[in-house]
Amino acid sequence: MALRDCAPTILEAVRETSPLIQCLTNSVVTSLTANVLLAAGATPAMVDITGEAGPFAALASGLLINLGTPHPEQREAALEAADGAASARTPWVLDPVAIGALTHRTALAHRLVELGPTVVRGNASEIIALLGGGGGGRGPETADDVEAALDAARTIATRHGAVVAVSGPVDAIVSAGRTTRVAGGSPMLTRITGGGCALGALIAAFVAAGRSSGHDPHTATAACHAVYSAAAELAAARATGPGSFQPALLDALDAVRARDLDRVTITEEAA
Amino acid sequence: MALRDCAPTILEAVRETSPLIQCLTNSVVTSLTANVLLAAGATPAMVDITGEAGPFAALASGLLINLGTPHPEQREAALEAADGAASARTPWVLDPVAIGALTHRTALAHRLVELGPTVVRGNASEIIALLGGGGGGRGPETADDVEAALDAARTIATRHGAVVAVSGPVDAIVSAGRTTRVAGGSPMLTRITGGGCALGALIAAFVAAGRSSGHDPHTATAACHAVYSAAAELAAARATGPGSFQPALLDALDAVRARDLDRVTITEEAA
Amino acid sequence: MALRDCAPTILEAVRETSPLIQCLTNSVVTSLTANVLLAAGATPAMVDITGEAGPFAALASGLLINLGTPHPEQREAALEAADGAASARTPWVLDPVAIGALTHRTALAHRLVELGPTVVRGNASEIIALLGGGGGGRGPETADDVEAALDAARTIATRHGAVVAVSGPVDAIVSAGRTTRVAGGSPMLTRITGGGCALGALIAAFVAAGRSSGHDPHTATAACHAVYSAAAELAAARATGPGSFQPALLDALDAVRARDLDRVTITEEAA
Numbered sequence: 048m049a050l051r052d053c054a055p056t057i058l059e060a061v062r063e064t065s066p067l068i069q070c071l072t073n074s075v076v077t078s079l080t081a082n083v084l085l086a087a088g089a090t091p092a093m094v095d096i097t098g099e100a101g102p103f104a105a106l107a108s109g110l111l112i113n114l115g116t117p118h119p120e121q122r123e124a125a126l127e128a129a130d131g132a133a134s135a136r137t138p139w140v141l142d143p144v145a146i147g148a149l150t151h152r153t154a155l156a157h158r159l160v161e162l163g164p165t166v167v168r169g170n171a172s173e174i175i176a177l178l179g180g181g182g183g184g185r186g187p188e189t190a191d192d193v194e195a196a197l198d199a200a201r202t203i204a205t206r207h208g209a210v211v212a213v214s215g216p217v218d219a220i221v222s223a224g225r226t227t228r229v230a231g232g233s234p235m236l237t238r239i240t241g242g243g244c245a246l247g248a249l250i251a252a253f254v255a256a257g258r259s260s261g262h263d264p265h266t267a268t269a270a271c272h273a274v275y276s277a278a279a280e281l282a283a284a285r286a287t288g289p290g291s292f293q294p295a296l297l298d299a300l301d302a303v304r305a306r307d308l309d310r311v312t313i314t315e316e317a318a
Numbered sequence: 319m320a321l322r323d324c325a326p327t328i329l330e331a332v333r334e335t336s337p338l339i340q341c342l343t344n345s346v347v348t349s350l351t352a353n354v355l356l357a358a359g360a361t362p363a364m365v366d367i368t369g370e371a372g373p374f375a376a377l378a379s380g381l382l383i384n385l386g387t388p389h390p391e392q393r394e395a396a397l398e399a400a401d402g403a404a405s406a407r408t409p410w411v412l413d414p415v416a417i418g419a420l421t422h423r424t425a426l427a428h429r430l431v432e433l434g435p436t437v438v439r440g441n442a443s444e445i446i447a448l449l450g451g452g453g454g455g456r457g458p459e460t461a462d463d464v465e466a467a468l469d470a471a472r473t474i475a476t477r478h479g480a481v482v483a484v485s486g487p488v489d490a491i492v493s494a495g496r497t498t499r500v501a502g503g504s505p506m507l508t509r510i511t512g513g514g515c516a517l518g519a520l521i522a523a524f525v526a527a528g529r530s531s532g533h534d535p536h537t538a539t540a541a542c543h544a545v546y547s548a549a550a551e552l553a554a555a556r557a558t559g560p561g562s563f564q565p566a567l568l569d570a571l572d573a574v575r576a577r578d579l580d581r582v583t584i585t586e587e588a589a
Numbered sequence: 590m591a592l593r594d595c596a597p598t599i600l601e602a603v604r605e606t607s608p609l610i611q612c613l614t615n616s617v618v619t620s621l622t623a624n625v626l627l628a629a630g631a632t633p634a635m636v637d638i639t640g641e642a643g644p645f646a647a648l649a650s651g652l653l654i655n656l657g658t659p660h661p662e663q664r665e666a667a668l669e670a671a672d673g674a675a676s677a678r679t680p681w682v683l684d685p686v687a688i689g690a691l692t693h694r695t696a697l698a699h700r701l702v703e704l705g706p707t708v709v710r711g712n713a714s715e716i717i718a719l720l721g722g723g724g725g726g727r728g729p730e731t732a733d734d735v736e737a738a739l740d741a742a743r744t745i746a747t748r749h750g751a752v753v754a755v756s757g758p759v760d761a762i763v764s765a766g767r768t769t770r771v772a773g774g775s776p777m778l779t780r781i782t783g784g785g786c787a788l789g790a791l792i793a794a795f796v797a798a799g800r801s802s803g804h805d806p807h808t809a810t811a812a813c814h815a816v817y818s819a820a821a822e823l824a825a826a827r828a829t830g831p832g833s834f835q836p837a838l839l840d841a842l843d844a845v846r847a848r849d850l851d852r853v854t855i856t857e858e859a860a
Contacts, residue, residue, distance in 0.1 A: 073635070074616055074619050074635065075619040075620055075623050075633075075635050076620065078620060079620065115635070116635055116636075116637060116638065117638065118638055118662055119638070119662060145634070145636075148644070148645075148648070149636065149641045149644075149645065150640055150641060150644075151638060151640050151641055152641070238627050238628065238843070239624055239627060240620060240623035240624050240627060240633065241620070241623075287840050288628070288836075288839060288840030288841075288843040288844060289624065289627060289628045289839050289840065289843055290624070290628065290835065290836035290837060290838060290839025290840040290841075290842075290843070291836045291837075291839075291840055293624075293836065294836060
């Protein structure tokens with residue numbers, strides 16, 4: 048089935064099954080991330096301390112580990128959660144925010160990717176840095192193009208058996224022998240904090256719901272990008288600036304329907 | 319005096335005295351919580367580190383301890399703040415978020431309830447788990463009905479001399495020999511993160527203002543639920559989704575007047 | 590050149606150069622702070638852990654250290670970041686939130702001011718407390734008038750070579766031999782959490798952009814207050830309460846133009 052036809056099915060599964068998504072994420076975006084999950088129909092749970100993060104990862108439907116503000120307690124909890132997810136086969140997403148020049152998060156990202164994330168999500172600079180290249184972006188900003196990160200994405204995908212999603216004006220979702228591109232969305236997503244971080248959590252929800260509806264992680268990840276981009280376009284059409292864009296994005300994630308996916312261009316290739 | 323008539327008086331006291339409410343709360347909802355307090359006329363202060371939390375609790379008008387993301391430093395600070403509040407007779411609210419299966423917060427909640435909170439606020443699953451029953455909800459979600467938690471609420475109320483407020487489609491406020499139900503509000507409150515957590519902080523403000531205007535904690539807690547539910551209805555009528563509901567809720571808390579309480583049904587019984 | 594004429598130039602420089610502003614700030618306002626920077630055209634990076642904070646401060650265009658919730662890890666990181674900024678001559682802003690009665694943050698503020706911040710920003714009570722006087726405000730609230738803090742501000746400015754910005758209904762920006770007053774803005778800024786904290790981050794962006802466009806830190810700080818006040822007035826005119834004011838403020842920071850500065854009264858004196 049074409050991705051355009053799968054996406055509404057997976058979105059519906061998110062709304063019907065309300066997957067429980069555990070998030071270990073950064074202090075800047077916790078609220079937006081929880082609200083994005085709720086607006087889309089999922090259930091957030093920000094369980095990010097040692098002693099709770101591991102056991103909860105075994106119960107959750109999906110897990111996000113985002114390295115935006117990796118305080119010592121959260122770094123330990125991240126490893127614990129990734130272990131818990133691996134043991135229980137809970138799908139999980141790694142978002143290696145701003146790795147490259149910053150030492151703690153870079154070292155942690157390299158350890159985490161060895162634990163087998165289902166999906167790795169980041170901008171081009173972060174994906175290149177995860178493979179050990181580049182000089183890192185300016186914090187969460189990317190210095191590189193999506194297309195420049197495709198080789199790194201394919202290497203990570205093959206080496207770790209992960210789906211690698213690279214965000215940019217045209218997103219690329221890469222796994223061994225398969226590349227999907229999603230064009231659309233809105234530059235407004237880069238004018239608010241957490242647009243990409245919240246997408247990482249939503250990918251975990253789509254992968255979890257995709258599993259229950261018979262869709263592989265690559266398809267679910269690409270479907271999530273398509274739905275998110277469509278919602279961002281709907282929101283940008285109603286917003287009068289970056290401030291009004293954020294509530295409009297949440298309203299749009301609640302309201303987005305299959306026909307809205309016409310706003311997005313999806314292309315697939317075997318490579 | 320009927321609760322419907324007390325509620326506007328206590329709301330007015332919040333706006334006139336602007337009680338200083340110390341919050342030790344979770345990282346997801348700090349901003350919404352502070353904004354809810356400000357919109358209602360209170361003054362928030364998020365003082366949640368050891369060495370500061372205890373002394374400040376002796377100065378504050380009211381205190382909230384919410385266990386949503388209980389990092390080690392905050393766990394120690396919570397005990398310190400509860401002690402400080404007890405010594406200075408500062409009214410305080412305990413919100414045992416997502417206790418049950420999660421070990422650290424469950425153990426901490428059991429210690430804190432022994433320190434004599436003025437009010438315990440939670441959903442049905444959390445109140446049942448605070449008494450040692452149930453299997454816990456799915457994170458902040460509740461798996462139980464309000465009515466199913468009434469026995470647990472009454473036991474906690476009697477044993478600890480606390481007001482116990484159970485949130486749900488119809489809220490129940492319970493203390494020894496007295497039950498108040500508040501029907502109204504909006505399901506939109508469950509579509510944003512922190513709707514219940516912010517209510518916990520607002521209860522502290524109402525109890526503090528109630529004290530200065532001659533109302534007991536049970537009355538003040540029920541009045542707070544009534545005002546919050548009325549504001550939520552006003553907001554839902556203006557919102558176009560969960561994103562626009564949040565700013566609308568803050569606008570409504572600023573604008574809500576006595577006549578808006580007609581949107582809410584309040585019933586009282588001696589039991 | 591008059592400040593009214595410099596302000597649009599520096600605003601334009603923020604939008605064109607997008608200065609990278611590192612923030613160590615409190616858990617309540619991280620999201621608003623990042624969004625204010627993004628709306629104005631700057632790039633936020635919340636790098637606030639030891640081992641990363643120092644090296645990053647040497648790369649950043651500007652730095653904010655805000656003491657609103659100074660957890661132990663962040664207190665160490667703040668000292669590391671201030672050292673990194675001093676070594677690399679990165680301009681930095683100190684916001685001593687709620688110092689006075691609260692011990693940890695007061696001790697830390699006194700250490701940090703010795704490290705030579707470019708700008709100190711606070712309300713009147715905080716500026717008085719930084720010099721060792723007063724009894725502290727009620728948390729982030731101020732108990733004193735701006736004019737009552739001018740002597741303290743001038744002493745700090747002279748002793749530490751800093752610009753000292755005191756927020757209130759009429760803001761005062763003070764440095765050795767120079768005082769600028771900015772009247773305007775909106776009382777709505779005190780009805781949301783983080784209005785002042787986000788201004789501290791924006792000052793860092795204006796000082797960084799001012800440096801690249803040939804303006805001294807005093808001029809850049811005053812320009813920032815003027816732009817922020819003008820944006821707040823634009824936002825208040827569109828808002829229907831404190832909830833809608835926040836997105837409107839972000840929209841206004843994106844939209845504000847030179848002619849909007851007519852809403853603000855700027856006066857300068859040599860003293």
